[in-house]
Structure formats: C-alpha cells, structure tokens
Amino acid sequence: MDFYEFVKQNEHCYAIEEGFALWKMTAGESDSNRFVLNDVHSMIIVMKGELKVRISDRQLLLTKNCFADIIGKRPWEMTAVSDDITAYQLFFTESFLTNLLKNRPPFPITYVLNRKKQPVSVLNTSTLDILTQRMEYIESAFQDRTHYFQSEMLKYSLWMLFLDISNVHLHKEKENNSKRMETERKDVLFKQFMKLLSCHIGEERTVNYYASKLCITPQYLNRVVKSISGRTVYEWISTLLLGEITQQLEAADNSIQQIADRLNFPDQATLTKFFKRHTGTTPTEYKRNRLYLS
DSSP: OOHHHHHHHOTTEEEETTTEEEEEEOTTOTTTSOEEESSOEEEEEEEESOEEEEETTEEEEEOTTEEEEEOSSOOEEEEEEOTTOEEEEEEEOHHHHHHHHTTOOSSOHHHHHHHHHOOEEEOOHHHHHHHHHHHHHHHHHHHOTTOTTHHHHHHHHHHHHHHHHHHHHHHHHHHHHHHHHHHHHHHHHHHHHHHHHHHHTTTOOOHHHHHHHTTSOHHHHHHHHHHHHSSOHHHHHHHHHHHHHHHHHTSTTOOHHHHHHHTTOSSHHHHHHHHHHHHSSOHHHHHHHHHHHO
16 A cells, blocks of 8 residues: 555554654554555654564564664565554655655765665664654654644654764764774784784794884784784784794704794793693604604
C-alpha cells in the first residue's frame, strides 16, 4: 500500500495531507502491526520490545534502543512485532520530503550511503533520549490540531529531529576518522620500529634507543607495538636478536666469541645465557647439533 492507504487504514496514526505521518506503536495494536509499504521513506525508534522488518530480501531485527532509517523507494514490510512494543515510526512521501528539504538536506552523503547499506543502528542512552524527545515534540504538534501554524510547527520539529540525527552521525564519523588516523599512525610507527630494529639489532637493544629515534616516549612505543603486534618491544628485540645469533651460529667458521663481539655482548657468557634462556640449549650445543645434522 502507499502512504495515503496506510494512513487511512491505521486509526492510530497522526497525519497531515501533505504526506507526513507519525505512529506511536504500543501494545495491543496487533491489528495494525503488519503491513507492506511502497514508495514511503520511514524512520523507526524502538524504546521497548522488538519488531522485524523486511526490506526487499533482507530481514532486519530492531530491539530496544534501535533506530532505523529506511531510505528510498524500496518496498518494505513489517513482519513481526512483540507484545510489549513501544516505538515511534515516521512516514514521509517523496514529495513531502522534497518540499521540506528544498534541495538542502541536513544529511551528508555519507549518512545516506551508510543508511542504504545498513538501515539499522543501535543508539546509546543519551542519543536515544534526545531522539525520543524530538519524537515527542512531533507527537505533541500533531495533537495540537487547533494551532494556527500546526503544519509549520510539525515541519520545524521534524527539521530539529533531522539535525540531531545528522549531528550524531557527524560526531560518530569524526570519531571513526580519528580512530582510523590513530590506527594508521600506529601502523606507520610499528613499521618504522621494525625497520630500525632490523638495522640496529647488533648494536642497540634498549627500548629507550628506538623510542628516541622515533621521537616518542618508551611507554608510548611499548603501547603501540603491543596493540599492533600483541608483543612488547623487548620481545621483538629478543626475537630478532635470537634470529641473528642463530643465523651466525649456522656458519661453520663463526666462533661463539666472534658472534658475541659482533653483536656487542659484553662477553661470551652473556650471549650463552641469553641464548639458553630462549632456546633451552647453549650456542655450543646448537652449533654441534647443526654440524652433526649436516
């Protein structure tokens, strides 16, 4: 059914002829709870209970604190509603929205694209309270039928709802962009750290050295490396150092003392202690086993 057929059949709806309606769904309205709409833009906020909506071939579940913005001319169907439902629904014809927005919609294009892809989102408590309050303003304007400027009051109340929805989206978008930029910065720092480490593992093995090279604090370097790789700076230093020692042990002409000197260990005993702690065997035993296997 189209907008006007739906309004005519649903006695619980408030509506104006221009093409705008509000329905506050409550328990006990099962006669109106299932329907199919065509060419109608709809918004839904669920305060209690749950409902199911089918958009084309997608079945969507809306539970408490859910908000849905069903954009475009796609037919959609209300398929199920819980007995304890409390929800607001707004319905608009395309002509009403066109006249209201006059080619200056408050929603950025990213909002429209996101909603077409994912119509349903979950609101935090403060956002739910704000949008519910806007719905209550609209409901109050519908109820005041004697107001000389009821149509204008409804349109301004709807504009305030749209602005709040857009405001929430823009703040979320900014937050997501900040998180993405922070993640990208961390990725760059981690790659720079690993490049430095591979170049200087033979000479420098302190967190302070690599942090100073990257112009950040040792604490921040540890946090970044841990968040990206799940390992600490020291664990990476130990891993690369162990790999370097192992590689040099596999060369038959390298003595343990020579390796210790090249890798700036104070003495052979310190290298042996480090290697055994991480492998369970001494460098000499490792070298002997490698020669035996070859």
